[in-house]
Amino acid sequence: MSVLTESAPGYRARHTLPLRVEALRQLKRRRTLAMGAVLAVLPFVLIVAFAIGGTPGGEGDGGGAGRLNLMDTATASGANFAATCLFVSAGFLLVVPVALFCGDTVASEASWSSLRYLLAAPVPRARLLWSKLAVALGMSAAAMVLLPLVALAAGTAAYGWGPLELPTGGSLAAGDALPRLALVVAFVFVSQLVTAGLAFWLSTRTDAPLGAVGGAVGLTIIGNVLDAVTALGSWRDFLPAHWQFAWADALQPQLEWGGMAKGAAVSATYAVVLFALAFRGFSRKDIVS
DSSP, X not given: OHHHHHHSTTOOGGXXXXXXXXXXXXXXXXXXXXXXXXXXXXXXXXXXXXXXXXXXXXXXXSOOSGGGSGGGGTTSOHXXXXXXXXXXXXXXXXXXXXXXXXXXXXXXXXXXTOHHHHHTTTOOHXXXXXXXXXXXXXXXXXXXXXXXXHHHHHHHHHHOSOOEEOTTSOEEOHHHHHHHHHHHHHHHHHHTHHHHHHXXXXXXXXXXXXXXXXXXXXXXXXXXXXXXXGGGGGGGGGSGGGGTTGGGGGGSSSOOOHHHHHXXXXXXXXXHHHHHHHHHHHHXXXXXX
């Protein structure tokens, strides 16, 4: 680094690969536009489905938990519709953009044979990873926000602006419902940090973007399957998937933090470890792509 500094006066590592440049590159990619279109269209697909099929929920599914009966109140108001869209998408659909944006970071550059040229620019390896990770997480957060925003607007137009009817009984005024929905979105994002960490780590280990994205989605699905194995007992508490619907506690008359706090702690712990592995492995990797 000292040789580089002497031979290139004015060189500043922190000025290489600016975030705005990386963000513009990623925003212009077709997969970004396609994913945004899918998330924006989903609420309208559900509105059409409800219009064709009638009032959702029917006689109910017999579940006692609030998250299991959320569909029953989907058409009560725009806020209810937004919550329902989060419910039907949080388990899988919202996993895809996170895995896509984070798994396509380094691996795509390697597949294009441009990674070594980026590092020769010279962009320090840590700076490269930080820039790409920050943009990937930012775009993942934008995807989490886009869906409920569109759902809230479309649901309000279709079902009216009103209080959030709670599946467990009672309701929240529209003004109180918005902060609760914001909290739900924040928790969903934090819970997806595990998928982000998996995808990002795999992206530094392979030159195949689809391999990193598919691997992260596959491992997330395996986590969901393991959580369904009740024989694991209390061991399931250490699975991020076990807490993915803990945000239902935010849709109660009295806000409960216990489940969301545990779920956020588990997800953040796994994510920190995976991000650290990605940085450590990439710093020692022989870049030939």
